[in-house]
Amino acid sequence: MKQxxxxxxxxxxxxxxxxxxxxxxxxxxxxxxxxxxxACLALIAAAAAALPQRSGSTAGxxxxxxxxxxxxxxxxxxxxxxxxxxxxxPGGTIYSVNVDIGPLHTLPPASPVADDSAACLAxxxxxxxxxxxxxxxxxxxxxxxYFEVTGGYRGYFTVAAVEVTDVLRGDLDAGDIYNIYLPLLxxxxxxxxxxxxxxxxxGSEAIFMPYAATADTGITSGDAYFCYADVAExxxxxxxxxxxxxxxxxxxxxxxVYDLGMDPSEATLDDAAAYIRSMLAAQENQxxxxxSSPGAAEAxxxxxxxxxxxxxQSAPGRTxxxxxxxxxxVDTGAWRPxxxxxxxxxxxxPRWNDSGAIAARQAENGALCGYPRAENFSPxxxxxxx
Amino acid sequence: xxxxxxxxxxxxRAETAIQACREKYGGYCRAxxxxxxxxxxxxxxxxxxxxxxxxxAIPPQKPGCLHIFLGRITRNLALDRYAYSxxxxxxxxxxxxxxxxxxCVSGSSLEEDFDAALLGEAISRYLASCKAETRQMFLRxxxxxxxxxxxxxxxxxSEARVKSMLHRTRxxxxxxxxxxxxxx
Numbered sequence: 409m410k411q412x413x414x415x416x417x418x419x420x421x422x423x424x425x426x427x428x429x430x431x432x433x434x435x436x437x438x439x440x441x442x443x444x445x446x447a448c449l450a451l452i453a454a455a456a457a458a459l460p461q462r463s464g465s466t467a468g469x470x471x472x473x474x475x476x477x478x479x480x481x482x483x484x485x486x487x488x489x490x491x492x493x494x495x496x497x498p499g500g501t502i503y504s505v506n507v508d509i510g511p512l513h514t515l516p517p518a519s520p521v522a523d524d525s526a527a528c529l530a531x532x533x534x535x536x537x538x539x540x541x542x543x544x545x546x547x548x549x550x551x552x553x554y555f556e557v558t559g560g561y562r563g564y565f566t567v568a569a570v571e572v573t574d575v576l577r578g579d580l581d582a583g584d585i586y587n588i589y590l591p592l593l594x595x596x597x598x599x600x601x602x603x604x605x606x607x608x609x610x611g612s613e614a615i616f617m618p619y620a621a622t623a624d625t626g627i628t629s630g631d632a633y634f635c636y637a638d639v640a641e642x643x644x645x646x647x648x649x650x651x652x653x654x655x656x657x658x659x660x661x662x663x664x665v666y667d668l669g670m671d672p673s674e675a676t677l678d679d680a681a682a683y684i685r686s687m688l689a690a691q692e693n694q695x696x697x698x699x700s701s702p703g704a705a706e707a708x709x710x711x712x713x714x715x716x717x718x719x720x721q722s723a724p725g726r727t728x729x730x731x732x733x734x735x736x737x738v739d740t741g742a743w744r745p746x747x748x749x750x751x752x753x754x755x756x757x758p759r760w761n762d763s764g765a766i767a768a769r770q771a772e773n774g775a776l777c778g779y780p781r782a783e784n785f786s787p788x789x790x791x792x793x794x
Numbered sequence: 795x796x797x798x799x800x801x802x803x804x805x806x807r808a809e810t811a812i813q814a815c816r817e818k819y820g821g822y823c824r825a826x827x828x829x830x831x832x833x834x835x836x837x838x839x840x841x842x843x844x845x846x847x848x849x850x851a852i853p854p855q856k857p858g859c860l861h862i863f864l865g866r867i868t869r870n871l872a873l874d875r876y877a878y879s880x881x882x883x884x885x886x887x888x889x890x891x892x893x894x895x896x897x898c899v900s901g902s903s904l905e906e907d908f909d910a911a912l913l914g915e916a917i918s919r920y921l922a923s924c925k926a927e928t929r930q931m932f933l934r935x936x937x938x939x940x941x942x943x944x945x946x947x948x949x950x951x952s953e954a955r956v957k958s959m960l961h962r963t964r965x966x967x968x969x970x971x972x973x974x975x976x977x978x
Contacts, residue, residue, distance in 0.1 A: 409901075409977070409978050410901055410902075411901070412873060412877060412892065413910070414898055414913075414978075415873060415892060415936065416870060416873060417910045417914045417917060418933075418936045419866050419869050419870060419914070419937065420911050420913070420914025420915070420918075421917050421921060421933070421937065422918045423858060423859040423862045425918060425922065425929060425933060426859075426933055426937055427859065428926065428929070428933075429929070429930040429933035429934050502822055503821065503822060505817070505820055505821030623861070633817075633818075633821070
C-alpha cells in the first residue's frame with residue numbers, strides 16, 4: 409500500500425469524526441499563557457526602563473490610534489495590561505468565503521458611538537429571551553483579542569476567551585475556556601446595541617448568554633461570507649439584554665427587562681444566576697406541561713412548521729408552545745440565512761443611527777425580535793488603513 | 795440555504811444546486827484543495843470538478859452531511875491532480891503529509907481486491923478508540939491536510955506536541971490495522 413492509498417482511505421472515515429475535528433473543543437491551560445504574559449510584561453517593563461520616554465507616534469495629527477481605554481494617541485504597547493495580542497488565532501478558515509481574518513495590532517481612531525442604543529430594540533419579555541436558543545453561563549474573561557476582516561467583507565471584531573465557572577444552560581463544561589465573538593471594538597461604534605459587551609475587560613466576571621456559532625452563523629456581504637464559527641465557539645448579537653456584568657459599581661444588566669426582585673443597585677451575579685435558574689426552571693415546567701397535555705405529541709410541528717411558529721403573529725401565545733426535539737424553536741432574529749434576503753446586503757447598508765432604514769428592515773423581515781441583525785453591523789470605514 | 799434544500803435541488807436536477815454549493819461551501823472546498831495543490835489554477839479546476847462530481851453523484855446519493863461529502867470529493871480529486879502534477883517534483887506542504895503517512899505503509903502496490911471503504915471503516919474504529927484530542931489532531935492533519943503550525947494554534951499547544959501525538963497515533967494506527975488483517 410502507498411501513502412496516497414492510505415490518505416484516500418482516511419477520506420472515508422465517518423462524518424461524525426470529521427465534524428468533531430472541525431470544531432475542536434479544547435481545554436486551554438492557563439498557566440502557560442499566564443507565564444507567557446508575565447514574560448511579556450517583564451520584557452516590556454525592562455524595555456520601558458531602558459529606553460527614553462517616547463511620545464505618541466501620531467500626536468497632533470488628529471488621526472492617532474486609540475488604546476483600549478479609549479484615550480487618543482497612545483500606543484498599545486505602552487500599557488502592558490492593555491496590549492493587543494492576537495497570537496492565538498488558529499489561522500485558516502473552514503466556513504468563511506472570500507474574506508481574510510487577521511489580528512488587529514492597532515485600534516483605529518475612535519468613532520462616535522451611535523446614540524440610538526436600546527431604542528432600536530423591540531421589547532421582549534424575559535420569558536421570550538430565555539426561550540431563545542442561547543447558551544447561558546457564568547464566567548471570567550481571561551483574554552481579549554482583536555481582529556479585522558478584509559476582503560469581500562470588511563469589519564472588526566473582538567474575541568473574548570471566557571473561562572466558564574458555572575453552566576446555567578448548554579453543553580458546556582465548567583473550567584473550560586470558550587471563545588466568544590463580540591461584534592465590536594472597544595471605543596468603536598461597531599454596534600449601538602453592544603451594551604456592556606464594550607465594557608468587558610480581562611478579569612471581568614459576568615453571566616453570558618451567547619448563541620452557539622455554527623456554519624450558518626455569520627455575516628454575508630455580496631459573495632463574501634464571514635462565519636463566526638471560524639473564530640469562536642459562540643457569538644453575541646447584542647449585549648444589552650444578554651449580559652449580566654459585575655462591576656465595581658454593581659451589577660450591570662437590563663433592569664428594565666429583568667426583575668430580580670430587589671433594587672438593581674444591590675443585585676449581584678449570584679442573584680442574577682438564581683433568577684435565571686428560576687426562569688429556566690419555570691420554562692422547563694411549561695414545556696413539560698405542553699408535552700404532557702393531551703394531543704401535544706400530535707401537535708409537534710415539523711422543522712419547517714416550527715420555524716413558522718415563531719412568526720410574530722404567534723408570538724404572544726408562544727408560552728408552552730410545542731417543542732421540537734426537546735427545544736422550543738424560536739426565531740431569534742439574530743441571523744437569517746442569506747437566501748432570506750436574497751444573498752446580498754442592501755445597497756444602502758443601514759447604520760444604527762439610521763432609524764428609518766432599521767424600521768424598514770424590521771418590517772421587511774417581519775421579525776419577532778426587532779433588534780439589529782448581525783449582517784447589519786456597520787463595516788469598517790473604507791478610509792481606515794493599518 | 796439549508797443543506798437539505800441544496801440536496802433537493804440536486805435531486806430535482808436544478809443547476810442552481812451547483813451555484814448554491816459554490817456559494818455556501820466554495821471557501822471550504824477551496825481550502826481543502828489548496829492545501830493539497832500548490833497551483834491556484836489547479837485548485838480552481840479541482841473545485842469545478844467537485845461541483846461536477848457532486849452533480850453526478852447526487853442522485854443516487856443523499857449525503858447526510860453535505861459539506862463533508864463535497865470535501866471528500868474535493869480531496870480525492872485534488873489527490874488525483876496532485877499525483878499527476880507532482881509525478882516528478884514533490885515539494886509542497888502536502889508532500890510532508892504523505893511522507894508522514896508513509897510510516898504506516900509498505901509503499902508497495904495494492905492488491906486487486908483492496909477495499910478502501912473497508913480500510914476507512916477500520917480507521918474510523920481506531921480513531922474512535924483514541925482520545926478526542928488525538929483523533930481531532932489526526933484528522934486535521936490527514937483529512938484536512940492542515941499544517942502542524944495551524945493545528946498547534948487551534949489546539950493551543952506546541953508544534954512539538956502535535957508532532958509527537960501524530961507520530962504516536964500513526965504508530966498505533968499501523969499496529970491496529972495490521973492486527974485487523976490489513977496488508978499495509
